[in-house]
Amino acid sequence: MLGILRSIVQEVNSARDLNEALAIIVSRVQKAMGTEVCSVYLLDPTSNRYILMATEGLYKDAVGNVSLAHSEGLVGLVGSREEPINLEDAPSHPRYRYFPETGEERFSSFLGVPIIHHRAVLGVLVVQQRENSRCFDEGEEAFLVTISAQLAGVIAHSEATGAISGLSLTGEEAHDVCFNGVPGAPGVAIGTGTVVYPSADLDVVPDKPADDIDRELELFWSAVQAVKEDIERVANRLASQLRPEEQALFDVYLRMLDESALPGEVVSKIQEGIWAQGALKQVIQQYIRHFELMDDLYLQERVVDIRDLGRRLLSHMQEGEQKHLEYPERTVLVSEELTPAMLGEVPKGQLVGLVSVKGSSNSHVAILARAMGVPTVMGLVDIPVNQLGGRELVVDGFEGQIFASPSADLRAFYQAICEEEDELFRGLEELRDKPCETLDGHRVPLLVNTGLMTDVVRSLSHGAEGIGLYRTEVPFMIKDRFPSEQEQREYYREQLEAFAPNPVTMRTLDIGGDKALTYFPIQEENPFLGWRGIRVTLDHPEIFLLQVRAMLKASEGLNNLQIMLPMISNVSEVEESLHLIYRVYHEVREEGYDVHMPKVGVMIEVPGAVYQIRELADRVDFVSVGSNDLTQYLLAVDRNNPRVAQLYHSYHPAVLQALVRIAQDTHAVGKPVGICGELAGDPGGALLLMAMGYDSLSMNAASLPKVKSVIRSVDREWAVQLLQDVLLLDSPHVIKSCVDLALRNAGFGRYLRPVKTPVCEPAAL
Incomplete structure (x- = not known):
């Protein structure tokens, strides 16, 4: 059964459109299960009705013409209950609905399973049988459930493709x-x-028609010739090092590039009107599917060679293409x-x-x-x-x-x-040079998070009072190598000069997790719990020392630099980092640079650090909370995974309780505490953080005017009372609603997400 499942999924994945995918499903499932009927009903989001989209065994004329209301018939019952229904005598069921145009009166046994994708019912997969005595067994039911789960994503993708092309499930024109x-x-x-899309990645090559078939053919043949020359050059260079049977592998590549082989099939598709890259993708993927279905292990392993050949051809065709993208x-x-x-x-x-x-x-x-x-x-x-x-x-x-x-x-x-x-933003411009201060005189400096020089321009125009987080990894990420000390020094000087004499807090290189450097790859099964942040730079002190040296030299004459250490999980990491920073400071001073020792702080992102705040704060000058990662780790939710995005919530009671504790423990040892997560840029979140006692809030520049306007319009005591109220609640959604309601009642509804009347129902997804 596993082999059958795999082959069906592969065939469906190769379908050109939704109708072809559904035809493959009903044909292959009917054959695999030995049933007389297999049908697919899809839920049309426009009409909210199940439409018979494909069948093997029922009358073909019924396809596209038979539909059921959302809860009508056995199909509607399967969809509304979201679970399989297995009946030996379907016509006797009170929910049975007979459609004479399908010819289904001949079939008594019925097994229907829902097709569910991301909690949404897309449709129902049905098999039927003539014999009264047959009841589909548990194995058959499990097989159909597995097929449905495997194919739900493919069906959703195909539906979306049709919808974007302007067609609904019924073939009518789709709008909005x-x-x-x-x-x-x-x-x-x-x-x-x-x-x-990334270069030389066949999987992400878009499907589109050829604007000029002759040009596409010329581009493809040029790539074929270039790849042939590459292979021959490598073969000649390695000739003396390889045995004849090993060298024969290069001949296999060259034979595959013969006009009558793979290139001939690509040319045929180009002549049908497909652009060269799309034609190559289709042919390579077809080859891969054929070889993966073969029983011979040696032939299955040739998939690697075919994929490699496809990438080589694609790479030559893409040379310079996206650089000149209009x-x-x-x-x-x-x-x-x-x-x-x-x-x-x-x-x-x-x-x-x-x-x-x-x-x-x-x-x-x-x-x-x-x-x-x-x-x-x-x-x-x-x-x-x-x-x-x-x-x-x-x-x-x-x-x-x-x-x-x-x-x-x-x-x-x-x-x-x-x-x-x-x-709204034009109305807030007048606040740019006014202090962020509550009606009863409580002052809260508003800082910005930056990474690009464009951030600085926006930040200054919005009245930022300094930088609470400069992401130093951004200059590293936009290059194809580690930036030199001089290059880093220039980046850092720009930021420091723009905000002088206000403080600029620079986070040391924070790579790993979702921040990768192409020239310094980190391959891990669980990168967010792995080698990232301070762990990387302490293991590579040459990177850390060079960066700190560039920071210190860039601060000469300005002395507004602050250094922040990311991903701190224990005291020893702080002590080791401080040792290296002091060492660089003395070396730079000995070189003749007149610099001051910068303030050094730690980022609180790891839950374990929450319980060592006093010990950590004792060793540094300030504490700053990275609430994005702290939330991620507290809730065990990968913040980059859209499948669990609804579980990530900055207003979760556990997150708020942790933030309260951090502020209290930091102040207990006499050190300032700020926050540079996205919660600070939310007007409601900013009020709660101010009430907790955070000494500064750092956010993206676009959020700054709204946050300043709200803080300047309330008493701190009002915010403290709001915080006390929400800390008694146990649901993040209720807390968020409570905060939003308080803001609306206080006249700040215009700063919240616009409340709009739905203009259409989501299609397909």
Whole structure:
């Protein structure tokens, strides 16, 4: 059965569209289970009805024409109960609904299982049999449940592809197609989708027609010739080191590149109107599927060679292509997984929105997007991202939704939201030079989190009083090697000069987890609990020492540098880091640089550190909480995983209790405590943190005006009372609602996420 399952899934994955995928499912399942009927009913989100989409055994004319209401018949019962229904005599069941156009009166036995994807019922998979005496056994039921679970994602993906192309399940024109993801950065953007993807990765090559078939053919044959020359050159270089049978492997590669072999099939697809890269992807994936289904182990292992050959050809075809990618005037950047480098490729002023399949609201790119003020939606699992290129898109960063090919009414609706947001920020500009102080005189400095120089410009225009977190890994991530001491020194000097004499807190290199360097790969099964942050740099003191040296030299004459140590989990890490920092300080002074010893602090991100605050604070000058990672670790939720994004909540009672304890214990030893997580940039969160006693709040620049306006409009005692009230609650959602209600009652509803009337039902996903 495992072999049958694997082959069915592989065949369905190779389908060109939803109808072909469903036809494969009903045909192969009917054959595998030895039944007379196999059918698929899909739930149409527009009409909320189950539509017969494919069948083997019922009358074909019924496909697309038979539909049932959401809770009608046995199919509706399976969907509403969300569990299998196995009946020996289906017509006698009170929920049985007979459709004469299907011819199903001949069949008595019925087994239906729901097709569920991300908690949503997509449809029902049904098998039927003529004999009255047959009741499908437990093994058959388990097989059908497994098939349904395996294929749910494929069906969702195929549905989404059709919806984006403008077609509903019934074949009618679809409007305002909506897909749900996770809010990444607030705001609304309307623009044109531009798909970017990693080079030499066949899996993410978009499907699109060829603009010029002759040009595509020329590009492909040029790549074939280049790869042949590469292989021959390697073969000649290694000829003296290899036995004849080993050298014969190169001949296999060259034979596969013969015109009558793989290239011939690619050429045929290009001539059908598919662009060269897409044609290559389809042929390579077809080869891989065929070889994986073979029983011969040697032939199965040839998949590696085929995939390698495909990558080589693709690499040659892609040379320079994305470097010269044309970006529309209003670009919505779309990718399987966005990176900071991708953001940097878009010309200044043209990036209006971001859409990423991978990641969540607290992934690194989402944090950068918030700093840049770019509306972002993350975690669009199973959406056919390659279909979004060139389409008009609406990115709703408040609700975590995107709309493909919006209607005039929908566009006007979101344009009004854009204008409201712009008007709100214009109204807050007058606060830029005013202090962040409550009505009863409590002062709370507002700092910013930065990583790019563009952050600095926005931060200064919004009235930031310093930098609470400069992510030094950003300059490392946008290069293809470690930046030199001089390069780092220039980066750091820019930040220090821009805010002098206000403090600039620089976090030492924090890589690992979701922040990878291509030239320093870290391969781990669980990277967030592995080698990251201070653990990496203490294991590589040459990196740490060079960075601290660059920081200190950059601070000469300004002396507003503060150094912060990330991912601290025990006292020994602090002591070892301080030893290295003091060593560099004395060396730099001996070189003739007139610098002051900077203040050094620790980031509290690891739950274990919460219980050692006093010991840690005793050894440093200040404490700062990284609430994003602290929340992730306290709740055991990977903040980059959109499948569990709903479990990540900054207002969770455990998180709030931990934050209260950190503030109290730090003050108990006479040290200041700040926070630089995303909670600080939420108006309600900022009020709670102020009430807890945090001495400074650091956030993305876009959030600063709203937070300042709210704090300047309340008494601290009002915020303290709100904190006491919510600490008695046990649900993060209730706490958030309570805080939002308090803000609305106090007249700050305009700073919360806009409350909008739903304009359409989400399609497919």
